[in-house]
Amino acid sequence: MSNPTYRVAIIGAGRIGGLLEDEQAPNTFRKPHGHFAAYSAVEQAEVVAVAGRSEGRLQMFTERFGIDNTYLDYREMIEREKPDIVSVTTQSTYRAEPIVFAAEHGVRGIYAEKALCASLEEADRIAAACKANGVAFNFGAERRYHDGYV
Numbered sequence: 357m358s359n360p361t362y363r364v365a366i367i368g369a370g371r372i373g374g375l376l377e378d379e380q381a382p383n384t385f386r387k388p389h390g391h392f393a394a395y396s397a398v399e400q401a402e403v404v405a406v407a408g409r410s411e412g413r414l415q416m417f418t419e420r421f422g423i424d425n426t427y428l429d430y431r432e433m434i435e436r437e438k439p440d441i442v443s444v445t446t447q448s449t450y451r452a453e454p455i456v457f458a459a460e461h462g463v464r465g466i467y468a469e470k471a472l473c474a475s476l477e478e479a480d481r482i483a484a485a486c487k488a489n490g491v492a493f494n495f496g497a498e499r500r501y502h503d504g505y506v
Contacts, residue, residue: 361400362465365437366391367430367454368445369408369417372469391443391467392421401441407433430454434461441465452478459485459493468495 366373373391395401406423407430408414414426427433434442434457442458444451448471455473458466459482466486472495473479486493 362402362440363437364395364401364403364441364443365405365407365433365439366395366403366443366445367407367433367458368443368469369406369410369413369426370445373406373408373417373443373445391445392417392423395443396421404439405433405437431457431461434458434463439463441467444468448472449474452482455482455493456485459489459491463491465492466494468493470496 371390392403392406395403403421403423405425405427406414406417407427408417409428411428414428417426418424425437427436433439440463442454442463442465444454444458444466446454446469448469451468452473455466455468473482482493485491
């Protein structure tokens with residue numbers, strides 16, 4: 357890859373973060389499906405690090421995708437790697453804190469999986485942190501309009 361424009365970090369070393377890719381049959385309605393594979397398909401992006409709560413899952417990322425720059429603490433990853441974009445693919449009950457931290461620590465764009473968080477209070481904190489720091493924010497609800505779900 358030549359001079360990617362965006363440094364990307366993924367918080368959440370589980371299925372949607374990337375490991376789901378091997379579970380999808382060829383010709384499913386969309387591939388790449390996981391965040392790691394999707395960023396890898398974008399010439400302007402490079403995944404520079406992945407954070408997760410399990411050393412075993414992080415090892416699976418290393419074996420599957422060849423990324424060995426992994427962290428057990430997303431805060432340390434954001435502070436050291438200074439990513440432009442962060443994907444937050446944790447379970448929804450663990451999603452608000454990493455989003456707010458990323459927004460408050462220089463991340464310019466955040467993509468979060470659905471459901472956004474676990475309460476309206478968390479949603480308000482996320483919105484306030486992104487607005488106060490000028491962060492471009494999006495969360496994944498794209499399938500709601502897919503024919504298979506309508």
